[in-house]
Amino acid sequence: xxxxxxxxxxxxxxxxxxxxxxxxxxxxxxxxxxxxxxxxxxxxxxxxxxxxxxxxxxxxxxxxxxxxxxxxxxxxxxxxxxxxxxxxxxxxxxxxxxxxxxxxxxxxxxxxxxxxxxxxxxxxxxxxxxxxxxxxxxxxxxxxxxxxxxxxxxxxxxxxxxxxxxxxxxxxxxxxxxxxxxxxxxxxxxxxxxxxxxxxxxxxxxxxxxxxxxxxxxxxxxxxxxxxxx
Numbered sequence: 048x049x050x051x052x053x054x055x056x057x058x059x060x061x062x063x064x065x066x067x068x069x070x071x072x073x074x075x076x077x078x079x080x081x082x083x084x085x086x087x088x089x090x091x092x093x094x095x096x097x098x099x100x101x102x103x104x105x106x107x108x109x110x111x112x113x114x115x116x117x118x119x120x121x122x123x124x125x126x127x128x129x130x131x132x133x134x135x136x137x138x139x140x141x142x143x144x145x146x147x148x149x150x151x152x153x154x155x156x157x158x159x160x161x162x163x164x165x166x167x168x169x170x171x172x173x174x175x176x177x178x179x180x181x182x183x184x185x186x187x188x189x190x191x192x193x194x195x196x197x198x199x200x201x202x203x204x205x206x207x208x209x210x211x212x213x214x215x216x217x218x219x220x221x222x223x224x225x226x227x228x229x230x231x232x233x234x235x236x237x238x239x240x241x242x243x244x245x246x247x248x249x250x251x252x253x254x255x256x257x258x259x260x261x262x263x264x265x266x267x268x269x270x271x272x273x274x275x276x277x
Contacts (some may be wrong), residue, residue, distance in 0.1 A: 060095045061115040070124050076132030090139025090153055114267060117157030124161040140167055140249065152191065165191040166202075168265060173205065183207035185216075193277070200275050205253070215259045225270055227262050238262050 058064045064086065075082055089171040093101075096110040109174050127134045138158055142148040152159055159165065165186040173183045183206050190200040206211040222228040228236050240261050252258045 058092065059202055060093050060098050061089070061119055062095045064089075064092060065115075065119045066123055069126070069209075069252070072126040072130060072132065073121060075130060075132075077132075080130075082132045083131075084127075084134040086134070088137035088139070089119075089158065090137065106149055113155035113157070113230055116154045119155040120161040136162075136266040150189075150191075159192065162192060164193045167191050173207070181208075195277055196275055199277060207254075210254050213254050215252070215254070218259065218262075219249060220261065220272070221271065222267070227264075227266075227270075 050087065056067050058067060071082070071084070079257060094115040095163055097109040097158055098112045100107060100109065115231070120131055123134065138157060139153045140150045141153050144193070145149055145150075152165060152167070168186055168188055170184045170186045172181050174181055186204045186206065188202045188204065190198055190202075192198065193200075203214045203217045207213065219228070223236070227239050231237050231246060233243050234248055236249065237244040237246060238258070238261060
């Protein structure tokens with residue numbers, strides 16, 4: 048990130064976040080200015096009343112937070128769309144109390160109704176098979192709601208402590224299932240798009256543009272879009 052183009056605005060409650068966001072949105076030109084807003088995090092931000100109750104040593108339940116969140120999205124959503132702004136809000140989830148619990152987005156319906164895309168993220172550890180040391184994490188993005196992607200679609204993202212984000216995360220299973228990568232013997236594979244290709248093991252394909260760039264053909268991209276896009 049270019050620090051010269053980044054503005055960090057600390058906030059202490061949702062109402063304050065609304066005022067600051069509206070000031071920024073009101074002051075930009077949607078035709079010329081390019082803006083990305085990251086709110087980290089809505090799920091961990093109190094309402095003004097909740098803060099005031101804590102100062103006054105009141106332990107009553109805060110019934111105003113959901114209204115404050117809804118008001119935040121009611122105010123910013125039109126301007127975000129009219130001025131072509133990218134807005135990413137990090138929220139929390141909770142489990143339902145049903146027999147088969149599912150993840151639900153917290154904070155009321157305001158964030159759900161206003162969002163173009165909602166992804167629920169879970170994570171698992173990636174460990175060394177021999178030493179059992181943690182090498183990184185795999186994050187699974189499940190599409191909770193989207194105007195562009197089929198609901199329920201899952202996308203893994205692998206992040207290694209040393210190598211960073213693997214931009215080819217999730218490509219292996221898709222390529223294998225759809226015939227872009229073919230199994231030739233136990234544990235060995237070749238690429239359909241490469242004539243007389245050498246044999247590869249799956250582990251060799253991680254973080255490996257040499258393997259993936261010939262695979263990511265227009266046909267691959269069209270097949271991928273047909274599988275996931277609306």
